[in-house]
Amino acid sequence: MxxxxxxxxxxxxxxxxxxxxxxxxxxxxxxxxxxxxxxxxxxxxxxxxxxxxxxxxxxxxxxxxxxxxxxxxxxxxxxxxxxxxxxxxxxxxxxxxxxxxxxxxxxxxxxxxxxxxxxNPLWLCDQENYLRDLIENRFEVIIAGVFSAPFDDTWLGRTIDHHFVDQLISIRDRYGISLTGEGGEYESFVCDAPFFTRRIAITDSCRAYKNHNGSFLISGAELVAK
Amino acid sequence: MIAILDCTRQDLPLLKREFVSPVVSIVERSGHQAMILPLATTEVPVNLQGVILTGTALMDDHYLLHGIPEWLMKWTGPVLGICAGMQLIVIAGGGIVIPSEKIGMTEIMVTSDEEIFSGKERFNAWELHQSGVMPTESMKILARSEAGVQAVRCADRPWYGVLFHPEVRNEWIIINFLEICSQHPHNNYDLEIQWRHPNSQKLLKSRL
Missing domain, CATH: 3.40.50.620 (HUPs)
Incomplete structure (x- = not known):
């Protein structure tokens, strides 16, 4: 189809x-x-x-x-x-x-x-398994925005890796956040995916952050060979 | 063992992720084993405790071509039909499907207290369908919404049908159903029973 x-x-x-x-x-x-x-x-x-x-x-x-x-x-x-x-x-x-x-x-x-x-291929999926699967299949994903407690500016621009997932799991219940950020807790940006023929390299960026509300703004990016 | 009868179109595997996997995952998390079979299967599963018929996409009406498998008509143990699965149960019981489109959350009002709704009177549920049902008197109506019948039970066996999708925000209904399955002996086949409504398959095909 x-x-x-x-x-x-x-x-x-x-x-x-x-x-x-x-x-x-x-x-x-x-x-x-x-x-x-x-x-x-x-x-x-x-x-x-x-x-x-x-x-x-x-x-x-x-x-x-x-x-x-x-x-x-x-x-x-x-x-x-x-x-x-x-x-x-x-x-x-x-x-x-x-x-x-x-x-x-x-x-x-x-x-x-x-x-x-x-x-909707992700509908009601197990959120931890999904994040681990992203990582294992070499999706390169960064945190492009945070919009709730307890996220501060150190989360902006971070890569989603196993350590990130472990950390989210450890704070999820205390702050009532969803692991995938679908409740608007955080936003992500994909720099590379298994089906990309080239990956995105970020050449310039800045952080804007105030009161658990921040964005990682990409002002320069280009495609490079994988 | 709980058989999950997959009512999605088999040439569209993406639908399994959306309509079958979430149900399988609730069943497995509740400590049951799940066996997934396509609706059109001729395989007769053994050692069963219960059967769940899944829903499918709005555009998918292939389940109506198949109807429920013949072996299931000889099964007297617990069955839960979800959306498309509920429509098939109602048709097998002599009822009909009627045009009724609903996409989104709806308030469900329980009209007959049964174990599957564990005493709840009202709750909100996710609906995604083009058709509703008009059951015959062989079925008891358990719940309604403003638009019509939302849940039924066969009068003579623990077969339930819900028009909404309990896997979305109402997992407790599937867990209650699994509890009902645990209380039943295995392998409830009554091989003497033929189609209770011998015309239901014919009726179904003539409608398509």
Whole structure:
């Protein structure tokens, strides 16, 4: 089946893409660029860099702008998916949803409206196993934003490795955070994935941090040989 | 051993991750062994304590082509049908599926107190379906939402069906079902029973 992957730049969308590629054909990515930093659905630091990820994966990218107003932004997502159907003959949409019924319901409704299949390869997965699997399959993932206690600026730019997972497990219950950050506790950015033909090297970056709220902003990046 | 009957389209393996694996993982975490079989299996599992029929994607209606396997009609032990699986149980009991689209969380009201709902009166559940059900009197209605029937039980055996997806935010329902399975003897096959509703398969096929 010809699939479009909704790409935020983070680990969940790219891992889901990798799983979809095992059985089906990923023919394009769709990225929604939200102008509203409070968007429930789409806002994430470094969203412009999905362009480099698409190039690294050699998969075409549809970039779509939204003002990011609640619920209206869904019309923008629907328009972007329609464009994927028009340009690439997409029959289904893949998301990185894990347990967010808010996001899953909205994408399911759009797919249903457009008569498209909706696939969520990470749905209700065991979160620790998933993170370990990412690491073991050499996804290179960094922390691009933190948005809750107890994360401070030392977490920004960190690589997701086994030590990171162990540390999250040790604080998860005390702070009520999800291991995968799907509750908005942290955001990630993928520099390399098993299906990338080149990896992303970050050449310039800065940290912006205040009161458990911070971003690792990538201002320079390029594709390099693996 | 709990048999998980996979109601997803077999040529779309991505669906297993979404509709089968989460159920298997709840079963295994509860200390049971799980055996996954495609809905269309002809293999008759032995040493069973219970059977769970999974749901599937909104676009997938292949389960209606298959119906439930013949060996399952001879099984009198516990069964839990989830969404697509519930629809198949209702059809096997002589009922019908009706158009009813719902995507998202819904309030469920328990109308008949049974062990599977452990005394809860109301809860919110995840729904993802294009069809609802209209069961016959051979089934007791256990729960409803504003839109219609949400949970049923066969009058003559511990077969349950839920239209919503209990693996999402309501694992306790699957755990209660597994507790019901533990209380039953193994291998509840009654080989004398034929299709209780001999026309149900024919009816099903004529509807497609």
């Amino acid at each position: 010809r699939l479009a992957v909704l790409l935020s730049g983070g680990k969940d969308s790219l891992y889901s893409c990798w799983k979809a590629m095992e059985s089906d054909e990923v023919v394009c990515f769709v990225t929604i660029q939200s102008h509203n930093p409070e968007s429930y659905m789409f806002h994430t630091p470094n969203i412009d860099l999905t362009r480099l990820q698409a190039e690294a994966a050699e998969i075409p990218l549809i970039e779509w702008q939204t003002e990011g107003l609640e619920e209206i932004e869904l019309d923008d997502l629907e328009a972007a998916v329609k464009e994927a159907v028009r340009q690439y003959g997409v029959e289904g949409v893949v998301t990185g949803a894990i347990q967010s019924v808010y996001q899953a319901a909205r994408v399911q409704r759009i797919c249903n409206h457009l008569h498209l299949w909706s696939f």
